[in-house]
Amino acid sequence: MTLKTILLGAVSALAFSGLASAETLTIATVNNGDMIRMQKLTDDFKAKNPGIDLEWVTLEENVLRQRVTTDIATKSGQYDIMTIGTYEVPIWAKQGWLLPLDNLGAKYDQADLLPAIKDAVSVDGKLYAAPFYGESAMIMYRKDLFDKAGLKMPENPKWDFIADAARKITDKGTETYGICLRGKAGWGENMAFITALANSFGGRWFDENWKAQFDQPEWKQALSFYVNLMKDAGPPGASSNGFNENLALFQTGKCGMWIDATVAASFVSNPKESKVADKVGYALFPTSGELTNHGNWLWAWNLGVPAGTKKAEAAQKFISWATDKAYSELVASKDGWANVPPGTRTSLYTNAEYQKAAPFAAMTEKAMTAANTAKPTVKPVPYTGGQFVAIPEFQGIGTAVGQQFSAALAGQMTVDQALQGAQQLTSREMAKAGYPKK
Amino acid sequence: MATTHTHSAARLMMAPSVILLFAWMAVPLGMTIYFSFLRYNLLMPGMEEYTGFLNYQYFLTDPAFFAALTNTLLLVGGVLAITIVGGIAFALLLDQPIFGQGIVRILVIAPFFVMPTVSALVWKNMFMNPVNGLFAWISRSLGFAPVDFLASIPLLSIIIIVAWQWLPFATLIMLTALQSLDEEQKDAAEMDGAGAVSRFIYIVLPHMARAITVVILIETIFLLSVFAEILVTTNGGPGTASTNLTYLVYAQALLQFDIGGASAGGIVAVILANIVAIFLVRLIGKNLEA
């Protein structure tokens, strides 16, 4: 009896009393630079929208994805606004988990959104999430090292040229590595790059009947190219390098080239963070042989609202604030134009001040317009998505395949073994998931 | 009379623990077993259907399963070996009269207080990174090529990180046991002319048997479910080189969101863990219940 009373007392004493006002928006977001900046600008939003308070949950990308997916799939309603990728948006929208954003306000300029990005976050012509920043992939290279080696980067290079150049620049004695590429296993890490690479070599994940295609010659060609190149001209430990690790390597002057997301450009050219800020040049994602496919990498982080929220109006007010043109101007006035979230709006790329402040602007826009997620590779595919496949099973399969490829890069298995493993596990998982679906 | 009274009182006192733990075990376990027979993907609601043993079949025939099983055992065994040997060595050292004993003890037990996520992040980025890490710098200064820890020896690297976290625990238990060893016993042996080695083998080691058992038991419980360290450092790779059972279940549950598959994996892991537990009971029974 006494025990029970004490017990109950203890529990209730610890209970958190929920005095939060009705209009507190809980926002789940990634701990990337642009989002952290958004969080810092909270006061501006609050000043313009009295009565709405913001609560931030900032997490590392993988943790965030698990948290928001679990939350939305179980309809737990812990978040009012979620930061989600272009991978999630179409899948979630089809499940009816996202609220269509039709109340962003009269001033919100939807027509200004980059068409490729707008398509990626719309289903049946309706916007289900608003893009916060977008990216494609491109080459970032060190002009000084290219000059020293007597090389000149064409604007539209071929993979053969890249491979030669990387090997020439590499000087392991001074810790200069010709090329840095992602190698860390994960569907959003090494598989993003390798899938884009395979696209440019003419490979595809699945044929029209959802049959895995890793046994095809294009994949062998692409993967051998990648593994051999990294062996000769890549940094040590490449198989655990993802975007961040490579960024750190490039910023500290250890990479001759880095092919990755276009958003990286503003980091590598920022003199506060990068030792090589004034020496960076940009070029399009390479193509292979006669093909003109630049890999079709396209990604955006977007703000979406879970269906069933009771704060739809406030949530859309916030999204409108964070993704409209006025936000770009706000960031520009505080931190300069180079730090404006890139890759979502046409107007940004016609803005003279932005072009002046961001030497990478033109190349970013070119890369983004070149990306076509509906037709990622030459051969027909049953899926959409450039550097990913927009089906729910892809996260698991992509990561498992990524592990195989990462093992090939680490030299723990041969390219053939890795492809065989990838083929086998993909077929297994697809069979388990019941593909081909009608 | 007194005995009956005591026994019923005892039962009453045990009740909250037993009932709570039983509920904590039975409810999720029941749900997990139920889910494990369903085709249930969190991302495709409304499509749940009974699939029999399909999830088990897939989990057990997963090419990664055998690797995960081996890695789990290697991880547990490796960490146990390092922490027990290291723990005894440290305990012997700290049992000696040394200057600043208290401070050294503080230094040695410190890793025990560090969150697993933090220690994995620190080891990965600041020590084992082959370019910016401290180890790479040391080996370059000595004229060697830096070791790419997480790619070439992933499992060993994780064993090192986890062992670093658990070494303090082992040291403390061993030290307590060692300090309870009768000085006179040691002295007597010394007078008999026993050398340091034979003194250690015939007197100290048998005395520490219980401590060693305790370390094995407690650490095994925690080591079977090592997860954060793997997630932060290698993501189970390259390939499946550092995937353990817990990580494999994680991949099903939070990457694939395949709740059916993850539940089946969880059940398999529980069964395997209980086999280990039975083995441990035997061990304990012999050593702990004198």
Next chain:
Amino acid sequence: MARKVSTRRKLVMSAIAWTLGILIFFPILWTVLTSFKTEAEAVASPPSFLFFHWTTENYAQVQERSDYFLHFMNSVVVSLGSTFLGLLIAIPAAWAMAFSPTKRTKDVLMWMLSTKMMPPVGALIPIYLIFRDGGLLDTRTGLVIVLTLINLPIIVWMLYTYFKEIPGEILEAARMDGASLIKEIIYVLTPMAIPGIASTLLLNIILSWNEAFWTLNLSASKAAPLTAFIASYSSPEGLFYAKLSAASTMAIAPILIMGWFSQKQLVRGLTFGAVK
């Protein structure tokens, strides 16, 4: 009859012990040092050990970005709460097991321990659903409940092994005097058991403080403890070693300091019956 030890031997032993001790401690020391560097210095090669430009910039940035105090308080409430609740439930159970053991006592104990062997992620979704329906997601109460349950087996077992060392005759004597059960616990058992209880308490606070799976997955903003705080600093874009180090230092400092101050109490009872 203490043995005489030569000063030389003591010196040699001290040197070895200090070297090893510093090696073991070095990763923590290095983290703390790095937290006072600039990001560029944090990855500089050769690394600078002490002679760098000391800055508290990283701490300022971390503080600006996250509400450290909220996370800290959540960690404190959750680990203390679950520890006290756990002790409250476990002390009677351990007492009963130690002083009126039955044939099944040992099986019950082992069964309790075996509940800890299930990989937590396997049970995540069931627990998550229960928490959602019970309104426990992102509440301190919910985290207290979960942590109590996960650590209960260890608490019971640790207390049990400690209680068992208390000679039964003393209790018999107390009973002869007509002391009631409750009194027996309060006046006889408790004082003798204090060291064991204290170190169980400390060990549990440490375990709860560092538990990262459940606390991270069952909380969002209001109840998020320091483990969630760390998750917002691991691998962001750009150079992050220094900021990560600052956040790490802030997350582990409280428990490290507590551990150091209470290490005597921790050690005294941390025997798990290993000492006869």
